[in-house]
Amino acid sequence: MKSPRYTPLVASLPSTVPFVGPETQERAQGAKFAARLGANENVFGPSPKATKAMAEVDIWAYGDPENYDLKQALAVHHDVAPENIVVGEGIDGLLGYLVRMLVEHDTPVVTSKGAYPTFNFHVAGFGGALKTVPFKGDFEDPDALIAKARAVDASLIYIANPDNPMGTWHGAEIMQKMIDNVPNGAVLCLDEAYVEFAPVGTAPALDVSTPNIIRMRTFSKAYGMAGARVGYAIAEASLIDAFNKVRNHFGMNRAAQAGALAALGDQNYLAQTLKNVTAAKARIGDIVRWNGFEPLPSATNFVTIDCKRDGDYARALVSALIARGIFVRMPFVAPQDRCIRVSAGREVDLDLFEAALPQAIKAIS
Amino acid sequence: MKSPRYTPLVASLPSTVPFVGPETQERAQGAKFAARLGANENVFGPSPKATKAMAEVDIWAYGDPENYDLKQALAVHHDVAPENIVVGEGIDGLLGYLVRMLVEHDTPVVTSKGAYPTFNFHVAGFGGALKTVPFKGDFEDPDALIAKARAVDASLIYIANPDNPMGTWHGAEIMQKMIDNVPNGAVLCLDEAYVEFAPVGTAPALDVSTPNIIRMRTFSKAYGMAGARVGYAIAEASLIDAFNKVRNHFGMNRAAQAGALAALGDQNYLAQTLKNVTAAKARIGDIVRWNGFEPLPSATNFVTIDCKRDGDYARALVSALIARGIFVRMPFVAPQDRCIRVSAGREVDLDLFEAALPQAIKAIS
Numbered sequence: 129m130k131s132p133r134y135t136p137l138v139a140s141l142p143s144t145v146p147f148v149g150p151e152t153q154e155r156a157q158g159a160k161f162a163a164r165l166g167a168n169e170n171v172f173g174p175s176p177k178a179t180k181a182m183a184e185v186d187i188w189a190y191g192d193p194e195n196y197d198l199k200q201a202l203a204v205h206h207d208v209a210p211e212n213i214v215v216g217e218g219i220d221g222l223l224g225y226l227v228r229m230l231v232e233h234d235t236p237v238v239t240s241k242g243a244y245p246t247f248n249f250h251v252a253g254f255g256g257a258l259k260t261v262p263f264k265g266d267f268e269d270p271d272a273l274i275a276k277a278r279a280v281d282a283s284l285i286y287i288a289n290p291d292n293p294m295g296t297w298h299g300a301e302i303m304q305k306m307i308d309n310v311p312n313g314a315v316l317c318l319d320e321a322y323v324e325f326a327p328v329g330t331a332p333a334l335d336v337s338t339p340n341i342i343r344m345r346t347f348s349k350a351y352g353m354a355g356a357r358v359g360y361a362i363a364e365a366s367l368i369d370a371f372n373k374v375r376n377h378f379g380m381n382r383a384a385q386a387g388a389l390a391a392l393g394d395q396n397y398l399a400q401t402l403k404n405v406t407a408a409k410a411r412i413g414d415i416v417r418w419n420g421f422e423p424l425p426s427a428t429n430f431v432t433i434d435c436k437r438d439g440d441y442a443r444a445l446v447s448a449l450i451a452r453g454i455f456v457r458m459p460f461v462a463p464q465d466r467c468i469r470v471s472a473g474r475e476v477d478l479d480l481f482e483a484a485l486p487q488a489i490k491a492i493s
Numbered sequence: 494m495k496s497p498r499y500t501p502l503v504a505s506l507p508s509t510v511p512f513v514g515p516e517t518q519e520r521a522q523g524a525k526f527a528a529r530l531g532a533n534e535n536v537f538g539p540s541p542k543a544t545k546a547m548a549e550v551d552i553w554a555y556g557d558p559e560n561y562d563l564k565q566a567l568a569v570h571h572d573v574a575p576e577n578i579v580v581g582e583g584i585d586g587l588l589g590y591l592v593r594m595l596v597e598h599d600t601p602v603v604t605s606k607g608a609y610p611t612f613n614f615h616v617a618g619f620g621g622a623l624k625t626v627p628f629k630g631d632f633e634d635p636d637a638l639i640a641k642a643r644a645v646d647a648s649l650i651y652i653a654n655p656d657n658p659m660g661t662w663h664g665a666e667i668m669q670k671m672i673d674n675v676p677n678g679a680v681l682c683l684d685e686a687y688v689e690f691a692p693v694g695t696a697p698a699l700d701v702s703t704p705n706i707i708r709m710r711t712f713s714k715a716y717g718m719a720g721a722r723v724g725y726a727i728a729e730a731s732l733i734d735a736f737n738k739v740r741n742h743f744g745m746n747r748a749a750q751a752g753a754l755a756a757l758g759d760q761n762y763l764a765q766t767l768k769n770v771t772a773a774k775a776r777i778g779d780i781v782r783w784n785g786f787e788p789l790p791s792a793t794n795f796v797t798i799d800c801k802r803d804g805d806y807a808r809a810l811v812s813a814l815i816a817r818g819i820f821v822r823m824p825f826v827a828p829q830d831r832c833i834r835v836s837a838g839r840e841v842d843l844d845l846f847e848a849a850l851p852q853a854i855k856a857i858s
Contacts, residue, residue, distance in 0.1 A: 131704060131731075132594075132595060132704050132705065132735075133648045134735065135595065135597045136597075137597070138593070138594045138595075138735065138738055141739070143734050143735065143737035145742045147558070147742075147743070149559060149743075151557040152557075152558075152561075155561065164554065167554075169553050169554050169555060170553050173553040174552060174553065179552070182547075182748070185720065187539060187547070187717075187718055187721050188536055188537070188538040188717045188718065188719055188720065189534050190534060190713075193514040194514060194517055217582060221741050224741055228503070230497060230499060230500065230503075232500045232501075232502070235500075246742075283497070313495040313496070313498050314497075315497045339497050340495075340497065352552075352553045354552075354553060354554060355550065355553065355747030355748060357556075366496075369508050370497075370499060370503065372508035372509065373503055373507065373508050374503065374618050376582060376586050376589055377511060378512070378583065379585065379586055380722070381720060381721055381722050383547070383721070384746055387552070
């Protein structure tokens, strides 16, 4: 019997995963991680109100395909209209839809070299032509991204602010200038997954008057619900409505919808989380300085740590930490791959990191 | 500023939803439904073990992108290898991936006229050319589907067994013959969302030796977890592996993964659900006979009811029931649209249906 007739594009794609999951590494090692600090998860977890709301949901019922209640609350929260918001299966899911809307065979798409691999996965998955610019120092480079977009006539530009994997950020003025300079016919996807951790004023004002900018937000990070898969995008109404052409309308978990709504309503808990994360980042900074490394300034819930050697050293260090039960990750490309990346953890997590780091350094020296 | 450059395909698509959700109808009516019997949800809900497992999950952590534990358990349950299983965001999500893998501009795809709208949504969404054959009586017509697939050189064929929206089914011999006759180069998608409700022996034996048949299963129906969004597909390993090219690897809700695993492990609870559903279907049959209608035989968790008049009558009846707080749906196309469709409910739900039905009939007479 003949093989299925995959589309030429799909036939050409590799079977791949943007990130190897920590569970995969645990199975390979035959042991659970003692501290899970590699995926920028927020180990402080969600508001107890969110936990309660999730537990009380009738999970036998499909979720509301309109995400009506959550969109209403988000609209109030952000002072935009519900028509300016689409809720989806995490930013990952929304990025997939956005790419599908704008990218086909050889469509030029611009991002930074070493930026979010899942975005690149989606671009490749719809046949786009990824064009990259390097980081400037340890920062994404808005001017270079815009210039590249202009040069290649890109339909889509991606930037994360604050940035992952470096944790660095630009202030609102720089980002507003980038928005203002988006070339005609391009869409700028501004991934603000970590923006709640950033200094007040980092996010430029929301402007939903033109369809050339879309902002991505999530309940995975500051709200502590990565496993629930709730992201949302804010944009001009016609761009938001276009998601209805392609999205999996009944794709949202009903408990996740209710949990996100409750989490959004508990801003006091969010404030406490931000304090916890700030304290954890300070402690991570102390720990790594004691070991001769340098923490980069971070506007996220992780600290990117300059190990002051090359990528091979950082890779060895990550492996040595993983072998000691500490799950961490690191940037993929040079020269950022001189760093490792550690998520803000609880005291118990950071105790383990503090104990393991000197052992790991010694083991690879 | 110029409009975003949507792909020509996306620009041509309508903003649509395959089904209007019951919450949308509730908002329009300004009142909650008293009985939710329209979406073939399993109101008996999940195993308490599944509920407990979902509540105990650390929702701050991303789900395992490999769905390893669930795939292992499903492999044992179905006596296939884990490599023969892909887990996704409900059958809806998996259908989207499958269509994306096989369908591009004008690819012929065969289904029954009036079959699952979400499949059609995905086919349209990837530019496929949908070719339909009519139901034969109230049954999907495997011979006609195969003949049409041969005539149009289809890459993908869809059939649900048991069928939705009619609740009818074919035995394993007929389905095996259909599988055996799949034309070279086509893939048969056999949607078995309701198969746990069907007589033992309805499902043909699982054969994962060729990549031209894929079976879709779900935790949304018999396992009572529609809101969790967990579906899976069983197929030959190369076809399963192709999903890794396009799927949202981190798209699964972590609690849903754990809940599905626990639900699968509680087959006693499933057996009790099947008894509850059988009793509810018998009662629905009695109720509608008392009102002069005829229930069709059903191998699902719903009863499709022949109202013995035309589509206009059935549509009016559905509206009259909805106005009385009873959420039901009906087939979309003639002559099946002479019917309405009622999901198996609890005693309290069916009490309400029993009271409302004669009132609704009287109101439209």
